[in-house]
Amino acid sequence: MKLFGNLKVIDNEIHLGKYSMSYLKEKYGTPLYIVDEDFFRENIRKFKNSFKSKKFNTNILYASKALLNKYIANVVCEEDISIDAVSGGEIYTILNSRMSADKIYFHGNNKLKKELEFAVDSGVGKIVIDNTSEINKLEAILKEKKKKQKVLIRLNPGIDAHTHEYITTSKNDSKFGLSIFSDDIFDIIERVANSKYFELLGFHAHIGSQVFREESFFSEAEEMINFIKKVSDKGIRIEELNLGGGFGVYYTSEDSPFELEGFLKRYIKKIEELLEENNLKLKTLTIEPGRSLISNAGHTLYTAEIIKKTYGGKNFIFIDGSMNDNIRPALYGAKYEASIANKFNDNLEEVYTIAGKCCESGDIIIRDIMLPKVEEEDLILVSSTGAYNYSMSSNYNRIERPAMIFVSDEIKVAVKRETYEDLMRNDL
Ligand SMILES: Cc1ncc(COP(=O)(O)O)c(C=O)c1O
Incomplete structure (x- = not known):
């Protein structure tokens, strides 16, 4: 798995900056959307520095459909670029950040x-x-x-x-x-x-x-x-x-x-x-x-709950997440890389398929990936999930959406983990 931004390996375990994946799991639980805030900001600055001309003004919009919540809209505002929206809900979210309305393209x-x-x-x-x-x-x-x-x-x-x-x-x-x-x-x-x-x-x-x-x-x-x-x-x-x-x-x-x-x-x-x-x-x-700003700055941390070998010989890792938090593989065959976060440098030993907990055979996050031997409770980090994962997430099977944290020197919870009550909030 390619380590983007501030991901690094210390003592065989993936860290984002100074925080180990086990620490993040212990503190915030899994599944967990993790955003490398400094890397996201760095990506914006790269665009700003390279996309400029002496002949005309240049304007960079963050395509908010890739990933939007109040926290990221504030980061975009601090980095002083504009933003686009494709729905009333996106406009509403942006207006609830410090971003001013005149920077929105609808x-x-x-x-x-x-x-x-x-x-x-x-x-x-x-x-x-x-x-x-x-x-x-x-x-x-x-x-x-x-x-x-x-x-x-x-x-x-x-x-x-x-x-x-x-x-x-x-x-x-x-x-x-x-x-x-x-x-x-x-x-x-x-x-x-x-x-x-x-x-x-x-x-x-x-x-x-x-x-x-x-x-x-x-x-x-x-x-x-x-x-x-x-x-x-x-x-x-x-x-x-x-x-x-x-x-x-x-x-x-x-x-x-x-x-x-x-x-x-x-x-x-x-x-x-x-x-x-x-x-x-x-x-x-x-x-x-959108994607080129946020995709490689976001990752999803899961826990391996069950390891199952089928009669047909397939090795499954069942994670605590699902197509609810990442629909892209099921929707259009998108592919991802992953690692066992707590065994990063161990020898690659077996071919696994990482599957979610939804009642859909298509609920597969990664097919046929070589990994070290996986055990229950191992941490699986799927990388580059920053774009179109959270924003396309759903509550199918009445599964709660994960929390999202932004990691820099400090950690900020941008989105709380949903609860069973959240799932019921509009039921009459
Ligand atoms: C109109 C428009 N602009 C920008 C984007 C952002 O695309 P990407 O995230 O691939 O950069 C999209 C994505 O579908 C779009 O529809």
Whole structure:
């Protein structure tokens, strides 16, 4: 297992900073979401230092869908970047942190009327319009409230990001955004640009998640800038281009992410060149990484409860967690690395399948992983679970969600462990 950030091994046991996994288990219990706070902050700073230009402002948004609670929103606020949200609930959570509403970009292919109203009433900075129904809906709300809203339009540049079908977002039949190739696209843009209720700042695109080819991002930038040229030629000024997130990360040795800092510099250079070729000027270039900021900074600690060998010869480790706290392997075959945290350097001896406690055969976190001999009560650390684990978690089988701690010099509990009462709180 690759040790990211401040993970290290002392006396054969994984530690995060100065805290051993046994200490964390004893103090906070398992399953436990553990965030390496300093590493998360370091990742944000890397983005800020590499994604900058002398020709335009750069703006980095944390894609909060990757992992959101009040604590992380405050960290993002302290690191002085912006944030995106895709639901009223995400906006509400962010507003309950120190983050100011004007730093929020509101995305989503199907924003409900009540969510749009909430966003407008809360003073959300920018709303990213996805479709024509939304233009009408939002315009009616703004008219009623006598307000003007800064907006971007989400466009689909038709790029194949070569990633899993469930996390690709920019093929021509994607559910997101308006195609730059559709016949009425310029009419739609003109309608927004000419509305007295909107201030059209620019365009947004996001080609997918866990994308490893630099070329996909370059093609996206090229398509979008060529398109901005066409729109500018029609007399509509575009000042902001938001190219989304999706930068691929390491989960297992099958993933080969590009070196981020080098890539970001090349990305900026490419965009500067494309703008120059098209004789265009942008005021702001925005990106919105989620996974590449938080994924490798989060890990999940479990206890091995039962070791079971099947008649067919499969060696299972049943952990105290499940697909409830990590749905990604069941949802789209995501892969992870793990170690026995208290036996890190022991010889790898057996092939195990790490399975959860849900009544689903698909409730498997890792298939066929070589580990040292596992015994009950051993600690299993699954790494790089920071993104889309907690945020996709559920109470299936009425299982309580784990607690989440942020570890730096000190430890902060960001989310309490759920109780049986929590599971019942809406039952009448
Ligand atoms: C619009 C938008 N922006 C940003 C992201 C963040 O993607 P990632 O976490 O892969 O960086 C997503 C993820 O699905 C998204 O839909």
